[in-house]
Amino acid sequence: MTSEKPxxxxxxxHxxxxSDLTPEQLARVEADTVEQFVPKGGYVCRKGEMVDAWIGVIDGLVKMNxxxxxxxxVTFTGVPKGGWFGEGTLLKQETRKYDVVxxxxxxxxxMPAKTFMWLLDNSLPFTRFLLMQLNERLGQFIGMVEFDRLLDVDTRVxxxxAALFNSHLYPGTDPLLQISQEEIGYLSGASRQRANQALQVLEKEGLLKVDYGGIQILDLDGLRRFRM
Structure with missing residues (x-):
């Protein structure tokens, strides 16, 4: 781990x-939760595996597909830094229905499943957080049905x-979004070239600025309302 990484x-x-866990609860989380490095293109988890942990993205970007x-x-969603996922499968105690790359x-x-369930049983704030998480995730996937079936590529991009700025699912996302055009293509179901064309359209509308190594978001509400 380099000195630049927290x-x-x-x-x-953080x-x-x-933030609302007791010192005892936080100490158990810190003792039980482990870090893993996954290289670009590697699997974080695979479809058909029995779920044994709740998973967070400490740094980087993954896609569920x-x-x-x-x-x-078929890509369901991307999960950037700060996002956690897999709670639904843990609660249902079933095998995973998707790959995460x-x-x-x-x-x-x-976070081991045993620790996750212990928090669920012992922390009311954590339970409230999970209810909000599941509700936000449901809204996200309902929106993605429309996204996939009704929208053109520019609007999908x-x-x-905009979906990467959900304050509950992905807290702390920076307006300078460190994401490549290739990654945008993966997440929106478009080729890199077509994603680039869409970004040019959105840039002309004043909604974002394409910078070297990232996308500067200028009008988040405008992205959410684009062609509505």
């Missing part, structure tokens, strides 16, 4: 759900970028 325990203490029987890749070198936190 210490793992410090990152855990997650959106940790599946392959259709015909081999077509790192779109760049990524640091992952894994706009919604894809």
């Amino acid at each position: 210490e793992f325990k410090e990152v855990l203490r 997650t959106i759900w940790a 599946n392959l259709s029987p015909e081999g077509k890749s 790192a779109l760049r070198d990524t640091r992952i936190a894994r 706009a919604r894809c970028l």
